[in-house]
Amino acid sequence: MIRRSARLRTWAAALLALSAGASALAAPLDPLGDPDQFRRDVEAINRKPLPxxxxxxxxxxxxxxxxxKVRGRCQPKKISIGKLEPVTLDGMIAAMIAAGRIENGWIASVRLDDCPPADPIRVLLLRMADGATLDGVFAGQGESLAWPTxxxxxxxxxxxxxxxRLHAEDPQCAPRELTPTGVRVTGTSPDLGPSQYGIRLKGSWTELWTFEPCGHRLAIPIAFRTNGAGGAWWDIDQPGIQFAR
Incomplete structure (x- = not known):
């Protein structure tokens, strides 16, 4: 079993790196300052119109x-963009806002309308600090409650x-890059809290991450448990990994 934790405030080092060369203007967010002011600033950021x-x-x-193009998948001519979900309190996003690099970030679920049936693509959408320029980054495929970081x-x-597992089952299979082709939520605890600008403060959930390298299919069960401080633990169920040729 593999267990790790991702904490909201562990991105202090990233914040310092991102701050190098940043604008001398007052930071729009100060995560290490007054908590009430931080909350007001986050709310103000999210009152601005959505892209x-x-x-x-x-x-x-x-x-x-x-x-x-990177994954050699279907290139759609028509897409449908779902609701934009803010991820302002994700560690990476908050650090970039505090450094004056971006204004806010969202996750969008995107359906490829004219491609073969598949799980939707998740795109991390960033609005730059100028308040206008948008940039999108592939953030996964399928349904997940895990925030970007x-x-x-x-x-x-x-x-x-x-x-x-691949090395044990098929030593000849050595893909250069492994990305899930599907993610789905398989269970949630009764006390799972709502998204708080991208993160969750209460509860736990489980997901199944699917990979399809070299014609094989691997399903990886993973459990997430919030730590109450903006982070989460995860456990990979090694005995529960399913491999199909």
């Missing part, structure tokens, strides 16, 4: 096309588990 229109479609579409950290451990 929409052509700029939104272009940023999300570009992210989808880049992913399709948590998902990226869990992915590293999950890929390691997949690589280990």
């Amino acid at each position: 929409d229109g052509e700029a939104l479609a272009r940023a999300v579409g570009n992210a989808v096309m880049v992913d399709a 948590l998902s990226r950290e869990a992915l590293r451990a999950t890929v390691a588990a997949v690589s280990q």
Whole structure:
């Protein structure tokens, strides 16, 4: 069993790195300052209008096309963009806001309308500090309750588990990059709290992450448990990993 924790305030080092060369203007967020002021600042950031229109479609579409080319997937001509969910309190996003690099960030679920049936793509949408420029980044495929930083950290451990199992089952299979082709939530605890600008402060949930390297199919069960301080623990169920040729 692999267990790790992702904490909201462990990004202090990233904050320092991002701050290098940042604007001398007052930071829009100060996560280490007065908690009440921090809360008010987060709420003010999220009262601003959501991205929409052509700029939104272009940023999300570009992210989808880049992913399709990198992974050799279907390149859609038509997409449907779901509701934008703010991830302001995700550690990486909050650090970039505090450093004056971006204004806010959201996760969007994107359906590829004219491609073969598949789980939707998740795109991390960033609005730059100028309040206008949008940039989209592939953030995964499928349904997940894990916020971007948590998902990226869990992915590293999950890929390691997949690589280990692949080496045992098919030593000739050595893909250069492993990315889930599907993620779904398999259970939630009764006390699972709502999203608080991207993070959750209460409860636990389980997900199944699917990989399909070299024609094989690996399903990785992973459990997440919030730590009450903006982070979460995760456990990879090694005995529960399913491998199919």
